[in-house]
Amino acid sequence: MDVIVSSWIDVGAVADIPLRGARVVKTPLGCVAVFRTAENEVFALEDRCPHAGGPLSQGIVHGRSVTCPLHNWVISLETGHAQGADEGRTSSIAARIEDGRILLDRDALRARAAA
Amino acid sequence: MAKKLLIIGAGMASGRMLEELLDRAPGAYEITLFNAEPRGNYNRIMLSPVLAGDKTYEEIVTHDDAWYAEKGVRTVFGRRVTKIDRAFKTVTDDAGETHNYDKLVLATGSDPFIIPVPGRDLPGVLAYRDLEDTEAMMKLGAKPGAKAVVIGGGLLGLEAAAGMATHGVDVAVLHLMPTLMERQLDEAAGSLLRRSLEAKGIKIHTRANTAAILGDADAGVRAVKLDDGTELAADLVCMAVGIRPSIAVAKEAGLELGRGVLVDDHMATSDPDIFAVGECVEHRGAVYGLVAPLYDMAKVLAARLAGDTEAAYAGSVTSTKLKVTGCDVFSAGDFAEGEGRQEIVFRDAARGVYKRLVIEDDRIIGAVMFGDTVDGPYFFQLLKDGTDISDIRDTVIFGPTFAEGGAADPLQAVAALPLEAEICGCNGVCKGAIIEAIAEKGLTSLAEVQAHTKASSSCGTCAGLVEQVMAIELGDGFEAKTVEPMCGCTDLTHLDVRRLIVSQSLKSIPEVLQALEWKTSCGCAKCRPALNYYLLCAWPGEAIDDGQSRFINERVHANIQKDGTYSVVPRMWGGMTSSDELRAIADVVDKFKIPTVKVTGGQRIDMLGVQKEDLPGVWEDLGKAGFVSGHDYAKGLRTVKTCVGKEWCRFGTQDSTGLGVQLEKRLWGSWTPAKVKLGVSGCPRNCAEATCKDIGVVCVDSGYEISFAGAAGLDVKQTEFLCKVATEAEVFEHVEALLQLYREEAQYLHRMYKWLARVGMEHIQSRVVEDADSREALSDRFRFSQSIFQVDPWAERARRDVDAHEFKPLAEVA
Ligand code: SRM
Ligand SMILES: Cc1cc2nc3c(=O)[nH]c(=O)nc-3n(C[C@H](O)[C@H](O)[C@H](O)COP(=O)(O)OP(=O)(O)OC[C@H]3O[C@@H](n4cnc5c(N)ncnc54)[C@H](O)[C@@H]3O)c2cc1C
Ligand code: SF4
Ligand code: FES
Numbered sequence: 001m002d003v004i005v006s007s008w009i010d011v012g013a014v015a016d017i018p019l020r021g022a023r024v025v026k027t028p029l030g031c032v033a034v035f036r037t038a039e040n041e042v043f044a045l046e047d048r049c050p051h052a053g054g055p056l057s058q059g060i061v062h063g064r065s066v067t068c069p070l071h072n073w074v075i076s077l078e079t080g081h082a083q084g085a086d087e088g089r090t091s092s093i094a095a096r097i098e099d100g101r102i103l104l105d106r107d108a109l110r111a112r113a114a115a
Numbered sequence: 116m117a118k119k120l121l122i123i124g125a126g127m128a129s130g131r132m133l134e135e136l137l138d139r140a141p142g143a144y145e146i147t148l149f150n151a152e153p154r155g156n157y158n159r160i161m162l163s164p165v166l167a168g169d170k171t172y173e174e175i176v177t178h179d180d181a182w183y184a185e186k187g188v189r190t191v192f193g194r195r196v197t198k199i200d201r202a203f204k205t206v207t208d209d210a211g212e213t214h215n216y217d218k219l220v221l222a223t224g225s226d227p228f229i230i231p232v233p234g235r236d237l238p239g240v241l242a243y244r245d246l247e248d249t250e251a252m253m254k255l256g257a258k259p260g261a262k263a264v265v266i267g268g269g270l271l272g273l274e275a276a277a278g279m280a281t282h283g284v285d286v287a288v289l290h291l292m293p294t295l296m297e298r299q300l301d302e303a304a305g306s307l308l309r310r311s312l313e314a315k316g317i318k319i320h321t322r323a324n325t326a327a328i329l330g331d332a333d334a335g336v337r338a339v340k341l342d343d344g345t346e347l348a349a350d351l352v353c354m355a356v357g358i359r360p361s362i363a364v365a366k367e368a369g370l371e372l373g374r375g376v377l378v379d380d381h382m383a384t385s386d387p388d389i390f391a392v393g394e395c396v397e398h399r400g401a402v403y404g405l406v407a408p409l410y411d412m413a414k415v416l417a418a419r420l421a422g423d424t425e426a427a428y429a430g431s432v433t434s435t436k437l438k439v440t441g442c443d444v445f446s447a448g449d450f451a452e453g454e455g456r457q458e459i460v461f462r463d464a465a466r467g468v469y470k471r472l473v474i475e476d477d478r479i480i481g482a483v484m485f486g487d488t489v490d491g492p493y494f495f496q497l498l499k500d501g502t503d504i505s506d507i508r509d510t511v512i513f514g515p516t517f518a519e520g521g522a523a524d525p526l527q528a529v530a531a532l533p534l535e536a537e538i539c540g541c542n543g544v545c546k547g548a549i550i551e552a553i554a555e556k557g558l559t560s561l562a563e564v565q566a567h568t569k570a571s572s573s574c575g576t577c578a579g580l581v582e583q584v585m586a587i588e589l590g591d592g593f594e595a596k597t598v599e600p601m602c603g604c605t606d607l608t609h610l611d612v613r614r615l616i617v618s619q620s621l622k623s624i625p626e627v628l629q630a631l632e633w634k635t636s637c638g639c640a641k642c643r644p645a646l647n648y649y650l651l652c653a654w655p656g657e658a659i660d661d662g663q664s665r666f667i668n669e670r671v672h673a674n675i676q677k678d679g680t681y682s683v684v685p686r687m688w689g690g691m692t693s694s695d696e697l698r699a700i701a702d703v704v705d706k707f708k709i710p711t712v713k714v715t716g717g718q719r720i721d722m723l724g725v726q727k728e729d730l731p732g733v734w735e736d737l738g739k740a741g742f743v744s745g746h747d748y749a750k751g752l753r754t755v756k757t758c759v760g761k762e763w764c765r766f767g768t769q770d771s772t773g774l775g776v777q778l779e780k781r782l783w784g785s786w787t788p789a790k791v792k793l794g795v796s797g798c799p800r801n802c803a804e805a806t807c808k809d810i811g812v813v814c815v816d817s818g819y820e821i822s823f824a825g826a827a828g829l830d831v832k833q834t835e836f837l838c839k840v841a842t843e844a845e846v847f848e849h850v851e852a853l854l855q856l857y858r859e860e861a862q863y864l865h866r867m868y869k870w871l872a873r874v875g876m877e878h879i880q881s882r883v884v885e886d887a888d889s890r891e892a893l894s895d896r897f898r899f900s901q902s903i904f905q906v907d908p909w910a911e912r913a914r915r916d917v918d919a920h921e922f923k924p925l926a927e928v929a
Pocket of ligand 1: 674675676682684713714715716717721747753790792807825826827828829830866
């Protein structure tokens with residue numbers, strides 16, 4: 001049988017993150033925030049607010065957005081873009097759910113150093 | 116000679132496929148149909164009405180023996196195909212017989228997923244898939260006092276539960292997730308569904324994780340045990356936690372598999388003579404569990420078998436309905452919020468209706484409805500067709516009649532309403548009554564209309580409509596009130612919402628959002644923390660604290676710093692400390708290498724720069740030395756500053772230090788609209804700066820002067836005098852009553868001085884000083900609330916059994 005090296009990394013169960021909550025995945029290139037929405041979707045963003053580096057994983061999750069805990073910028077979970085009048089973007093990492101597990105895109109995790 | 120077509124599985128997919136094929140190409144094949152169930156094709160989805168007693172099995176059979184005979188279909192029922200030999204083109208059944216084929220169709224459906232807990236094999240544990248399961252559940256109703264537990268709060272589980280409940284069975288549903296049917300419903304619809312199922316007597320346990328099924332092989336199942344130790348008695352356990360494509364035979368035969376049997380757009384598997392259709396297949400990465408897509412597939416396969424090589428299946432969009440009487444639920448598409456997506460939410464609290472459309476690029480991409488689902492098919496069609504709805508956007512939520520013919524201007528719509536149209540559902544006030552009152556009494560403001568007609572004076576959600584009626588009647592003579600709504604999610608003010616939470620007994624955030632007709636599905640970072648506070652204040656012990664609706668500091672009980680680390684400020688009661696306490700702090704600082712230690716402006720010590728993961732450890736060590744949380748992060752009691760008082764000071768008149776300590780011990784842990792700080796000074800020299808605090812006590816020879824509503828932050832305010840009392844006991848009662856009144860009346864994030872400015876001194880003095888009964892009732896309510904909220908959050912978290920997920924990374928990757 002062929003051994004296929006998956007390009008997805010399993011970082012835990014969906015149920016490990018509260019609904020409308022977030023948790024952190026530590027990597028050598030810095031923390032990644034993994035969010036779970038009320039609708040049970042997961043998204044992953046670099047855990048740094050485009051404004052002044054606030055840890056987005058600590059914010060309030062509403063809809064598909066998170067409000068930064070430091071100065072209340074609202075960041076889109078899908079694109080990492082600041083919403084409303086604020087401008088800036090944090091990089092996002094592809095995430096998906098399979099059988100109740102959260103998978104993050106390995107290449108995107110690696111590529112962050114360059115970003 | 117006709118080719119031999121062999122079909123494995125007589126389910127909904129193969130039944131539809133047979134009909135289509137025999138219409139198109141009768142006689143093209145010599146057909147043999149196998150089924151493991153001892154019967155032919157029936158309408159599996161109607162098992163729920165059978166279970167509920169609305170239909171009989173005979174009514175849901177789609178193909179009977181006469182039909183098979185007429186169409187020349189040979190049937191082998193009650194036998195399972197166990198092996199496919201692709202080289203010789205034969206299949207073998209469990210009776211050991213072998214059958215030839217030219218073309219083979221796999222239509223094996225799904226197998227229910229059984230969670231691997233101890234006791235899953237006990238008699239009385241079943242799934243919900245076929246007639247046998249249905250009959251077993253129906254039989255249970257004959258046993259008086261029978262109890263059933265359904266594991267899984269999805270579509271199947273809820274239909275099973277509601278069905279059994281109609282037979283008088285006492286049913287409990289266990290669901291792992293916080294929301295029922297979370298894959299099809301958003302939180303709002305999920306909570307409405309929960310309420311209406313509970314109204315049928317079904318008990319719902321969410322966040323319930325099954326640990327074991329208890330019982331023995333002879334007597335059968337006895338109970339279900341949850342991982343928190345709870346046991347629920349059960350004579351029957353129905354597992355409805357999901358399905359897996361039934362692919363065992365296909366796997367053994369070496370066909371290519373994903374989650375299901377892989378098929379191309381013509382329903383062919385990796386073997387060109389073998390096709391697959393229904394729930395057992397995976398097509399373009401999707402596996403389906405509803406009939407609509409299976410029917411689409413069945414059509415394509417029939418065409419293909421009839422020789423049409425063009426027919427292709429391109430995947431399906433699905434919609435869901437729940438077949439439980441009185442619980443009308445509809446869901447389709449992608450209903451999550453997102454950037455570039457807008458939502459249209461319609462809530463009619465009086466009728467228990469909730470509708471939500473999710474729009475992207477002027478097209479409906481998702482719909483969730485509860486209570487009134489008649490327009491579901493209309494929305495679903497717009498969704499599937501990708502119809503541009505920009506022209507009907509303002510009214511689309513009201514359904515096809517309104518959207519396509521009705522007035523787009525809301526004022527015009529109200530003007531068109533007949534005089535007897537009901538405007539205020541709570542008080543039964545019709546449009547005519549409002550118009551009459553305006554004309555007769557010369558009313559010009561909403562408040563006057565409320566006072567004279569009672570319209571919009573209860574739940575208040577019709578205030579907008581009432582204003583529109585007034586605008587039509589009064590024209591320029593009417594100016595709509597310009598009060599600021601709580602946030603973009605509602606037109607109601609903070610105070611309206613507070614009042615309505617109490618008057619309508621709303622006890623959770625989803626209930627508030629529905630009853631008060633919120634315009635968004637899950638609120639925002641402005642309204643959710645306020646609602647969480649209002650609920651906790653109104654219903655201590657009943658409302659459940661929603662951590663996800665708290666700002667980070669209150670969620671993790673520490674103050675976030677600019678670099679993402681946290682600060683830790685333990686209580687030092689009234690600013691008093693000791694060598695033991697200081698030594699414990701020194702040890703913690705060394706052990707956890709805390710970079711900064713500072714004396715705060717609030718007479719205590721701040722340890723800054725603590726890593727989040729270290730917080731429980733820091734708290735554990737501080738807890739051992741007797742420290743509790745200082746709540747320097749909370750909208751709650753912060754510090755009580757004191758001066759040394761008469762114990763040492765040559766001017767001191769009373770024990771200001773001791774009084775401050777006692778006040779702090781009574782008030783700590785309470786949640787308040789905004790932060791609350793106290794000061795107690797031993798004489799009018801006021802070294803504790805009591806007269807610029809939220810509540811200040813200045814001791815004098817003859818007693819204690821209590822003042823409040825001071826501040827020294829963004830605004831600098833001197834306190835206002837409340838009253839003077841003679842004893843410490845009176846100080847406690849007055850301060851507690853004052854604090855409770857503030858807790859119950861103020862708007863979230865308003866400190867005391869803002870509350871005073873709004874309600875006036877007279878009101879507060881009358882409630883707290885002049886009326887002893889009122890004062891006592893207030894302080895009683897405060898003490899009751901404290902009996903629930905005065906727990907040390909640090910100790911709970913140091914034991915690692917509350918919110919442990921907050922303090923550990925989800926994972927570390929190298
Ligand atoms: C630590 C401390 C400064 C110090 O090193 O002394 C401090 C630190 C902060 N203060 Fe303060 N305040 C501190 C005493 C004060 C005082 C003095 C006092 O309490 O006697 C005041 C003025 C008195 C008053 O509140 O009226 C004060 C008025 C404020 C304000 C303005 C509040 C207002 O309503 O006008 C804010 C902003 C806010 O709360 O929105 C604020 C907010 C903050 C925050 C929480 C800012 C933030 O959101 O991160 C700072 C948190 C740092 C941290 O992690 O501890 N701090 N702050 C003091 C902690 C006292 C304690 O032991 O709990
Ligand atoms: C109680 C209930 C309610 C439902 N309600 C709805 C609803 O409201 N709306 C909706 O869209 N869907 C609903 N569904 C789902 C729907 O019934 C299924 O999607 C549909 O029946 C699947 O059709 P199928 O032909 O793929 O499989 P099935 O109908 O399951 O048929 C497969 C048949 O193959 C047989 N079989 C399997 N392996 C073998 C073998 N090796 N040899 C011989 N025979 C074999 C099985 O015994 C079975 O009879 C419901 C399902 C249930 C159980
Ligand atoms: S005054 Fe308070 S809020 Fe401002 S920097 Fe100092 S501690 Fe922070
Ligand atoms: S760092 Fe996120 S808003 Fe300032």
